[in-house]
Amino acid sequence: MRKIDIRTAKDQVARSDTIRNINKLVVLNYIREFEPTSRAEIARYTALQRSTVSSLVTSLIEEGLVKEVGIGKSSGGRKPMLLELSRDEEAAIGVDITPSMTTIATANLAGEILEKHSFPTFADREKTVSNILRVLEKIKGKLRKNNIQIGVSVPGVVDDVSGVVIYIPFFGWENWKLREELSKRLELPVLVDNDANAIALAESWFGKSEVRGVKSFIAVLVAEGLGTGIFFDGQIYRGNKGAAGEFGHMTIGKQRSDTTCSCGGRYCLEAFVSNKATLNRYNKLAGKAEDDIEKVFDLVLRGDKKALEAVFETVDFLGLGIANLIVGLSPEVVVIAGKITRLWNLIQPTLIEKVSSTIKQKIPTAKITASTLGENPTLLGAISLSLVKKFAKVDLVV
Ligand SMILES: [Zn+2]
Structure with a gap:
């Protein structure tokens, strides 16, 4: 149920072209999700009239958003023309x-x-x-x-x-x-x-199917700092003036971190979970002055004990933070992005164990997974x- 927001009335009312525009967006999104596909498949899936689908596809082709890419297999009748998103030019x-x-x-x-x-x-x-x-x-x-x-x-x-x-x-x-x-x-x-x-937003369109297929998930970005994006009921939840999702600055316990949060605090989650925090831990343990997180992750993959200890302490706090997000917001999925996902196979069991041992109530568990958006998710x-x-x-x- 979504309340009608009367303050944005001019954006909420349906105009004469509203139905067609919504249907066109549905068709475009169907093609993005299931390409290559055909007009017949779109009509079957959306229950729109075949002639309506054809007219919408024609518009999408004219706008340069969709193109015909060849003939598909027949499921009885005439062989269908396959459709894909247009990839030819900058969009x-x-x-x-x-x-x-x-x-x-x-x-x-x-x-x-x-x-x-x-x-x-x-x-x-x-x-x-x-x-x-x-x-x-x-x-x-x-x-x-x-x-x-x-x-x-x-x-x-x-x-x-x-x-x-x-x-x-x-x-x-x-x-x-x-x-x-x-x-x-x-x-x-x-x-x-x-x-x-x-x-x-990128996860909701280009992420793996277990992320883009759900209505609510939280994206956790571990980078220089720690950011969270809340995808809630099919949209980004922004809060007052866009400030929602600043979980990096939630206070966890009364322990003081050796790393300063980007806000200057020492008790924020970000002071414990960020690449900066991992580097600080490693440098303290190994007596080094490394400033490239990739080098510490390389050492982890080579089995370096100090690098492993530094990373797993970060993972321990990351699990604690994620447990708090799950208890508060009950997402279906939590997706982790950032360079730390290079170590995913190594850290995943510990992370999941930390999350489940922290949550004491019997609430639905969220799937915890790594982003597939690659090296540069932002x-x-x-x-x-x-x-x-x-x-x-x-x-x-x-
Ligand atoms: Zn902070």
Whole structure:
């Protein structure tokens, strides 16, 4: 049951083209999920009239979103023409700002990367913005279509309505009118969101079937910090001014961490679970000054005892945090993203054991799984933000 929100009445009423637009989105999403498919299969699955499906598919082909890719097998009658998402041209531009690097990429409608540029994120905000604009202007100059929305993922809290980045703790950047800065200069629409929310969106479209097939899951990003994106009842749950999902800053116990959270705290979950925390633990145990988490994970895979101890302490706290999320929100799945998933086979049993031993009540268990979004999940998150207007009902995300 969803309450009608009268404050957004003009976005809630059905207009003469509403039914067709919703049906077109259903058909497009069906093709994305089950491609290659045929008009007959879509009609069977959606129970829409065959003629309606044909007309919607024709529109989608004309808009360059779908294409015919060949003849399929017959299930009795005429052999069907198969349909897939169009992959020929840029449909998305993603800007992924992380504390260390900024990556800008174009992708097709299926989220496949076509062109990619990376450069360090400078603590000087103006310098970072001018680098972003320089790359985006070059990309814009090459676009064949000018109806692309730019999706931007940032490691901080974002008011999704105004597109203002409220706070990025790593750099201390506050009240950054990022959407306005980019859209004014580039004259393209821009959607900005928190990195973990963006990952949750990407998981809901491009993740493994056990994630994208459920109505509620939580994406946990273990990176320089710790972010969580809540996908709740088929949409991203944002809370007041987009600040939901800041579980990285929940206080756990009265133990003080040796690592400082990005907010400056020592008792936040993030102070115990982040790549920074793992590096600190390893450096303390081994008497080193390593600053590359990949190197510590390499050592773990080679069986280095100190690296193993450091990582498993992080995993222990990660399990504790996840148990709290499950008790509070009861998701069907918790999906872990970030470089730590390289060690998934090694850490999974311990993580699951920690979660189940922490939860004392008899509540439905959530499946805990690793993200399949690859090395750069936040980039695919930014690309997903770019694709929102093509795949989602407006009220799903914006
Ligand atoms: Zn904190």
